[in-house]
Amino acid sequence: MAVAKTIRIPNELLGGGKASAPPGDATVVNRAGEGDIKEFTQAVFRGAPVLGNESRIERRAQAIPDPIERLRYLRRVTSARPEGRSRAHSRFTPLLLACLVLPLSSDALVRSAPALLPPAAANSVAAVEISSVWPVEQNRDYDLYSNGLRIENDLAVANEPRAYRLISSQSPLADEPLRSQPAGIVFHTTESDQLPFEEEQRPRLKRIGRELLLYVRQKRAYHFLIDRFGRVHRIVVESDAANHAGHSLWADSRWLYPGLNASFLGVAFEAQTQTELEPINTAQIHAGRILTEMLRSKYNLPAENCVTHAQVSVNPANMRIGWHTDWGSRFPFRELGLPNNYEQPNPSVYQFGFDYDSTYLQSAGLDLRKGLELADERVRTAATAQRVTVAAYKRFLRQRYRGLTSGMPEFGRTEEN
Numbered sequence: 075m076a077v078a079k080t081i082r083i084p085n086e087l088l089g090g091g092k093a094s095a096p097p098g099d100a101t102v103v104n105r106a107g108e109g110d111i112k113e114f115t116q117a118v119f120r121g122a123p124v125l126g127n128e129s130r131i132e133r134r135a136q137a138i139p140d141p142i143e144r145l146r147y148l149r150r151v152t153s154a155r156p157e158g159r160s161r162a163h164s165r166f167t168p169l170l171l172a173c174l175v176l177p178l179s180s181d182a183l184v185r186s187a188p189a190l191l192p193p194a195a196a197n198s199v200a201a202v203e204i205s206s207v208w209p210v211e212q213n214r215d216y217d218l219y220s221n222g223l224r225i226e227n228d229l230a231v232a233n234e235p236r237a238y239r240l241i242s243s244q245s246p247l248a249d250e251p252l253r254s255q256p257a258g259i260v261f262h263t264t265e266s267d268q269l270p271f272e273e274e275q276r277p278r279l280k281r282i283g284r285e286l287l288l289y290v291r292q293k294r295a296y297h298f299l300i301d302r303f304g305r306v307h308r309i310v311v312e313s314d315a316a317n318h319a320g321h322s323l324w325a326d327s328r329w330l331y332p333g334l335n336a337s338f339l340g341v342a343f344e345a346q347t348q349t350e351l352e353p354i355n356t357a358q359i360h361a362g363r364i365l366t367e368m369l370r371s372k373y374n375l376p377a378e379n380c381v382t383h384a385q386v387s388v389n390p391a392n393m394r395i396g397w398h399t400d401w402g403s404r405f406p407f408r409e410l411g412l413p414n415n416y417e418q419p420n421p422s423v424y425q426f427g428f429d430y431d432s433t434y435l436q437s438a439g440l441d442l443r444k445g446l447e448l449a450d451e452r453v454r455t456a457a458t459a460q461r462v463t464v465a466a467y468k469r470f471l472r473q474r475y476r477g478l479t480s481g482m483p484e485f486g487r488t489e490e491n
């Protein structure tokens with residue numbers, strides 16, 4: 075009804091976003107309790123109030139600045155009175171509704187205008203042309219491509235078919251088409267045990283590499299794994315989602331991607347980044363480059379959507395980014411034919427109000443820190459343009475995140491590697 079329309083005030087501006095605040099699109103209806111308003115309006119239409127004190131009640135109600143307190147007061151005084159005065163009802167209802175609606179409406183104008191808008195999702199890295207790569211041979215054992223890429227198929231395994239909704243960054247509540255094609259790549263490291271990459275270690279290198287492959291296959295952890303000899307193994311088939319980045323977010327210049335298991339391909343390098351040594355060797359870099367070329371060519375993937383797990387991983391429990399920190403630094407973007415995507419402003423921060431902590435900063439290289447600064451700057455700019463504090467704007471962004479993810483299927487959201 076009309077009341078709900080007039081009292082639709084962003085929760086943040088009313089101090090919402092506290093632990094008790096409900097997720098989703100915040101309104102006073104939510105905050106006061108939908109039942110409260112229903113109960114109150116039903117009481118009015120039953121004719122519950124009034125007994126000649128209309129003007130006093132009205133004056134007192136109008137003197138209460140907080141709309142929620144005003145609603146509570148009205149409910150209290152009306153429900154405390156005996157029911158069954160239809161004449162009083164017909165006389166008093168307009169007064170009560172005016173009391174309720176007009177002040178709330180004017181509050182809404184003062185406190186929520188203009189309605190908060192999400193930040194612009196402008197691309198900040200140069201587009202990199204996609205080279206044409208085409209299949210030469212495809213069979214049960216391997217696939218061969220025109221750029222020399224060979225994919226081993228002996229461990230390929232199915233998982234859930236890929237299906238996700240494209241969500242526009244400017245109108246995230248609109249229904250968008252369901253997609254089954256990937257929209258980008260998340261690069262990972264396995265962080266598995268490493269031996270020196272020397273000829274004398276060959277049998278042991280082969281053994282632990284094989285054990286790792288069987289492990290990630292069992293977990294449906296990635297779509298591809300590049301081992302230390304530069305071989306590319308297919309794990310989860312390309313048509314299915316893999317469990318590589320459950321709680322994760324990314325955005326490009328048009329779309330938001332919450333939960334990248336379904337929307338992005340997972341490419342892992344057999345590597346360990348917790349040492350001073352170079353994480354991957356030249357054979358792996360070459361394999362990563364020709365695999366990326368093929369995937370970008372096959373699915374028309376924009377370069378801005380080829381990013382690392384540390385850039386996309388989030389922890390919704392504490393609203394911080396970087397739950398996983400693999401490839402938080404030293405990812406060889408340029409060697410893989412990509413722009414330095416570390417420098418992109420982090421969408422989890424500027425689109426959804428996530429924070430980051432010192433642990434994350436320690437794992438992040440200088441380039442990634444630059445991306446965080448750019449993201450913070452976007453939040454500040456959007457808050458200033460919309461005349462709210464940064465804290466209030468971040469509450470709006472967080473509410474937006476919760477609203478966006480609350481209806482998402484549970485499958486795979488927590489699975490990540």
Ligand SMILES: [Zn+2]
Pocket residue numbers: 261262263318383398400491
């Ligand atoms: Zn990872």
